[in-house]
Amino acid sequence: RRECAYCLAINTTICAGYCMTRDINGKLFLPKYALSQDVCGYRDLIYRTVEIPGCPHHVAPYFSYPVAISCRCGK
Numbered sequence: 001r002r003e004c005a006y007c008l009a010i011n012t013t014i015c016a017g018y019c020m021t022r023d024i025n026g027k028l029f030l031p032k033y034a035l036s037q038d039v040c041g042y043r044d045l046i047y048r049t050v051e052i053p054g055c056p057h058h059v060a061p062y063f064s065y066p067v068a069i070s071c072r073c074g075k
Contacts, residue, residue, distance in 0.1 A: 004061065005054025012048075012067050015040050019073030037075075044069040 019038040047064045055061035 001052055001055060001059055001061075001063070003056055003059045004052045006052060008050060008052060008063075010050065010063075010065055012065055014066075015042050015068045015071035038073040039075075040071050041074055042066075042068055042070075043072040 017040045019040055045066050045068050048067050049062050049064045052061045052063055
């Protein structure tokens with residue numbers, strides 16, 4: 001929050017990267033839905049909340065951020 005007197009560094013986990021995939025030679029003969037590629041996404045995540053010190057009374061001192069619990073490959 002810009003109005004607060006402190007800046008916090010937050011470390012969290014995310015899901016990112018490539019999933020196992022194969023390039024098909026017969027692309028011209030396949031429907032478009034068959035050409036979609038798997039990507040890494042969230043299976044389970046939770047939100048954690050921290051309290052930012054030094055905030056004025058009119059500013060909510062809480063900040064929530066996502067934390068990945070598990071990841072999955074999918075379309």
